[in-house]
Amino acid sequence: MHETCMRLRDTGYDFEIEKTINAIKEGGHRRLLVQLPEGVKSFSRDLAECLRRETGARATIFADPTWGACDIPVDEAARLGATLILHYGHTEYSLQPQPLRLPPGVSVLYIPLKSTHRIPQETLETLYSLLEKKSLRRPVLTATVQHLDELPRIVEYLERRGMEPIVARAPGSLPGQVIGCDYRTGAPSEGHDSVVIVAGGVFHPLGLALSTDKPVFQVDPYRLVVEDLGPLREKWLRKRYAAIYKALDARVWGVWLGSMTGQYRRALADAIERLIEQRGGEWVEFYSRTVTPRELRAVDTPRIDAHVVTSCPRVPTDDFTLEEYPKPVLSPGEALMVLKRELQRYRFMW
Numbered sequence: 445m446h447e448t449c450m451r452l453r454d455t456g457y458d459f460e461i462e463k464t465i466n467a468i469k470e471g472g473h474r475r476l477l478v479q480l481p482e483g484v485k486s487f488s489r490d491l492a493e494c495l496r497r498e499t500g501a502r503a504t505i506f507a508d509p510t511w512g513a514c515d516i517p518v519d520e521a522a523r524l525g526a527t528l529i530l531h532y533g534h535t536e537y538s539l540q541p542q543p544l545r546l547p548p549g550v551s552v553l554y555i556p557l558k559s560t561h562r563i564p565q566e567t568l569e570t571l572y573s574l575l576e577k578k579s580l581r582r583p584v585l586t587a588t589v590q591h592l593d594e595l596p597r598i599v600e601y602l603e604r605r606g607m608e609p610i611v612a613r614a615p616g617s618l619p620g621q622v623i624g625c626d627y628r629t630g631a632p633s634e635g636h637d638s639v640v641i642v643a644g645g646v647f648h649p650l651g652l653a654l655s656t657d658k659p660v661f662q663v664d665p666y667r668l669v670v671e672d673l674g675p676l677r678e679k680w681l682r683k684r685y686a687a688i689y690k691a692l693d694a695r696v697w698g699v700w701l702g703s704m705t706g707q708y709r710r711a712l713a714d715a716i717e718r719l720i721e722q723r724g725g726e727w728v729e730f731y732s733r734t735v736t737p738r739e740l741r742a743v744d745t746p747r748i749d750a751h752v753v754t755s756c757p758r759v760p761t762d763d764f765t766l767e768e769y770p771k772p773v774l775s776p777g778e779a780l781m782v783l784k785r786e787l788q789r790y791r792f793m794w
């Protein structure tokens with residue numbers, strides 16, 4: 445195998461090179477569009493060269509920011525004449541609002557980039573001690589797709605220590621899998637007393653912590669630490685409730701629709717617009733690929749009181765606290781809390 449392919453084996457991620465090469469050869473693909481998450485874009489050059497050497501196919505790297513599997517560049521693939529989109533870092537989007545419409549002859553191959561880091565026994569012991577200290581014995585275990593393969597090991601370890609861990613399923617997701625806007629596997633109907641997430645960084649752990657009122661613990665496979673996310677949850681809930689309460693007086697709303705393949709949630713926007721009207725309010729609709737303070741400021745006026753973003757529900761919760769933007773910018777779930785005056789239980793995203 446070419447040296448560039450060999451180099452990809454030392455990255456800490458499984459690029460599934462053989463599987464990809466076979467898929468390219470079997471499909472007779474000559475042009476590829478490659479989509480990589482931000483953190484691994486620096487491997488683009490080796491990946492493109494590896495695929496060209498091994499299959500003869502030409503790869504174009506999609507250099508715009510890649511959000512998730514909600515963002516598949518189907519139009520760009522058609523324009524470039526690419527017949528295969530290689531989407532790295534995610535599995536198929538579990539909350540796709542309408543079927544992904546691909547141009548004739550174009551297909552998508554999802555390569556989740558599973559981590560090759562293994563969680564050492566000592567970290568599992570720390571997790572056990574933390575749960576034990578709080579008398580928690582039935583944790584539900586979740587992970588981002590990169591670390592899902594660790595779950596059977598953790599289940600086995602905790603069972604050996606007398607606990608009853610659970611790995612839950614949700615339609616469209618792998619067992620235990622969470623993504624930025626889908627934490628259904630962290631909230632199964634069967635009785636559990638806590639939630640554990642195996643993930644690096646803060647994005648997924650924060651999302652999980654905000655989506656449940658059970659104690660949440662993060663096992664970080666990179667820093668090899670286990671953290672109780674209770675304080676993080678409290679801090680963010682304070683920020684979010686500040687925006688929610690401010691929106692109670694809103695009469696005119698900006699309703700944002702997303703243009704990415706998995707972010708066009710027409711039915712959701714319609715439902716929110718109807719609720720605004722039922723409360724005697726008005727709305728103006730915006731359609732964009734992304735929503736940043738810059739885009740929002742460009743269209744905002746003093747005659748709009750609050751905004752709701754239906755595209756990616758993490759945009760308002762993570763990027764638009766009142767410290768960052770002076771008006772309430774809410775997720776769909778938060779807007780529903782306001783419009784239905786159901787403020788008691790925090791409704792994170794939907």
Ligand code: SF4
Pocket residue numbers: 511512513514515623624625626707755756757758
């Ligand atoms: S959290 Fe946002 S970016 Fe991530 S999959 Fe969901 S909609 Fe897409």
